[in-house]
Amino acid sequence: MAEIKAIIFDQDGVIIDTERDGHRVAFNKTFKEFGFDFEWDVDYYYELLQVAGGKERMRHHLHTKGFGKEIIPAEEDELIKKLHRRKTEIFIELIKEGSLPLRPGIKRIMKEAMARGLKIGICTTANEKAAHAVAYEILKEVKFDFVLAGDVVKKKKPDPEVYLLGLKTGNLKAEECIVFEDSKNGIAAAKAAGMNVVVTTNRYTEKEDLSKGDIIVTCLGDPEGEKGELIKGGRGIDYNGVLWLDQLTAYFAGISS
Structure with missing residues (x-):
């Protein structure tokens, strides 16, 4: 396990x-x-x-x-x-200036990870300045172990290079990680690296083929805010519109055993 x-x-x-x-x-x-x-x-x-x-x-x-x-x-x-x-x-x-709202459940699940002592990382091929601004300005309360962005890798998603670098940087094994993605290319990259994938859909990727994700929801959800809808996976999870980190860690530990 x-x-x-x-x-x-x-x-x-x-x-x-x-x-x-x-x-x-x-x-x-x-x-x-x-x-x-x-x-x-x-x-x-x-x-x-x-x-x-x-x-x-x-x-x-x-x-x-x-x-x-x-x-x-x-x-x-x-x-x-x-x-x-x-x-x-x-x-x-x-x-x-904080004008861009975080998606539901993002800060909550990151804080849950901090409380449990889990490592937290970002692996994106977005602009490095933008990625650092998000991580260190909007999410300044969160302690990130690594933020990999921009041209840190030569090959973009769906190539797994950025996720493989994340594993190396964090001294992690693929099965020890849960990746949160939203697109077909992102899912393919994480899966090619051997990782567990939770998909949160959005207006611009919901029509893509996201079926390779292990769990697919519309968003992670917040207890006092917007709730998500479960689209795929998560068998055995008591789902009420909010995905909790404890539920996800237990779920993925179970399927890898």
Whole structure:
């Protein structure tokens, strides 16, 4: 029977709904600053997420819908770069000022881990500055054992490299960890590293094939706040809309025995 010794989190979409409440909002603030009279709403941004990369999304919008004013083709590349640079600055500002709400149950389960002496880590391929701002500003009450982000690895998820580095950094075995993910690529990365995976869905990943996750819920849930819904797994867990760390450690210790 493997004892659970660590919980490890992806960042975007797991700790914070960064696409909806962070990047999208930062893009809209940037457009307004630059004098453009349009915004990306939640549904349209979901469509844009099918285009990989922030600069590429802006270029796609420019070429399909326009910016509401003429953009000289020779100046397009420089404008896109300026917009994206400012958008990143605003995104970091949103994090540092605490404007991005944590997803339900995140801080609670981290505090439960601290109380039990479990290691806590973040393994994300998101921007390193953003990841550190989330870990050390928004979640400054939490003691992280490692935060691995940005270009710390060469291969992005679904490659398991970032999770394998997490195991090495934390001196952990795969079966000793519970990973919290939200996407098909993230689940594939954690599973390829041999880890247990709890999936929390969100607006932008709920239509993906998340079936490789061991337990799938809409969110971790809070006793006095938003409750989650169990979609898959968790057999034997007395589930009432909140996943507790004690339940998860017992569950995964049991299935690994």
